[in-house]
Amino acid sequence: AKETKEDEDTNANYDIGLQEPEKGVVTRFPPEPSGYLHIGHAKAALLNDYFAHKKYKGTLLLRFDDTNPLKEKQEFQDAIVEDLRLMGITPDKVSHTSDYFQELYDLCVQMLQEGTAYADDTPQEKMREQRMDGIASYRRDAPPEDNLARFEEMNKGTPEGTRWFVRAKISVDDTNKALRDPVIYRCSPDQPHHRTGSTWKVYPTYDFCCPLVDAIEGVTHALRTTEYRDRDAQYQWMLKALRLRNVYNWDFARLNFVRTLLSKRKLTKLVDTGRVWGWDDPRMPTVRGVRRRGCTIPALQEFILKQGPSKNIVNLQWDTFWATNKKYIDPVAARYTAVAKDAMVRCSVRGEGLKNADGSPWSEQKDKHAKYTDLGKKTVVFGAEILVDQVDAASFAQDEEITLMNWGNAFVRGITKSGDTVECLDLELNLAGDFKKTKKKITWLAAKQGLVLVELVDFDFLITKDKLDDNDVLEDCLTPQTEFRTACVADENVAALRVDDIIQFDRKGYFRCDRAADVDNGVASVFFQIPTGKK
């Protein structure tokens, strides 16, 4: 089918040729409540929302695909609802696959009666081999009475029942392996389901539920990632076998990022083994994780919708993602100053421009952002004693003219060193000097009471490889150190910042406040570095 991108921005109008949209568009997002949403899920959710609510005047269903009681929890379900809300997605209806367990059970009985399904007790390993080799199960031609009796046994959850599966009778050896008699029901009596408790001992598989519940709920277009393409024929077979209404399949590319795991199973492992602080860890590719790292929701929406419904599977770069985000944060990020605490150099400042004859500090109100002045003012403190970063101090040459940001130029008149380390500097103000002529614009803080302790935290990718192969062992591909902390002091304005504020420390980059300062108790505030896509 044809695919054209008509527009480059978020309001892009993708002509993906959904079949017969004039007959109505009902899409669905069907997450399994077995983890938090990652940005791959966000793509599926945003695309379904786009077609249902933006491109067409349709309906979006949110369906919790809760057919595996071993992995699912209410906590995950609540988190999914909340994350969709954060992304601006409001489903028109919320349901659960488990709401349809009775209907699905009845449809399975119907298939057993009609001979389009059979019960099988071939051990799982052998069943897998036979499917690979195109060999029929010895139970394939059992009569409906036997099949129904075995399904009844499964339904009771007896030890005999647990040995059995129900399989759709499609094909033994079709070249499309998805059509080789897939399992549609299994018996799992011991684990209570998080919603239906111990009512059911048998659970339908994804392959069975997905087409049937789509048809029952009135879905018109089932959007799925391209790996499911082989299963489209199976999906359509189920609808026909049960004479259910038609649903169109439509596929789009899975979202992948370099050095990033987008699999709930692997992400769960990182959480469960304490490799990360939790699902909202800023290193996690979850909706919560990227937000905590400083990604804004409009940036997430723009980035994902720009990928559009394209079918090319590519390993995306985070640089483009964070560059999109930078456009959104730059105009709202007020500027502040921080200097590394363990490497600050004291400078004495003299010359014309000091307001107080005794060198004592004074303050002035300056814009928080030179360009976006509506961000308001901040207090900048000046004085005859200031602090600069060691790396800056170590780069100065005798009599070099530098610029003190937010103040003016100064000459470096004296450099006192101990080995390679600068101990102190003597600066002579030259406020009439032209800041366009200096090479170094230096951040500095007046040395005085009231500086705020801050911790700046930067992160690395959790995994060492661009892409994990199937035979890679996760544990062997984990980056040993992924968290880097620098203790700093910052200007007094930083004491007023709150969690989630996004700011810039001049020359250090963009940061999101993850913990506010508690100045009275000497507790440092914590800021996470927000990548900008530039190395």
Ligand code: ATP
């Ligand atoms: P995971 O392996 O991460 O658990 P999943 O498909 O098993 O993925 P579901 O909760 O069933 O997890 O997914 C909900 C929806 O999100 C499905 O429609 C699925 O196709 C889609 N989805 C999952 N991962 C991605 C991805 N990386 N890119 C795009 N869509 C995705």
Ligand code: MG
């Ligand atoms: Mg799934």
Ligand code: MG
């Ligand atoms: Mg999966």
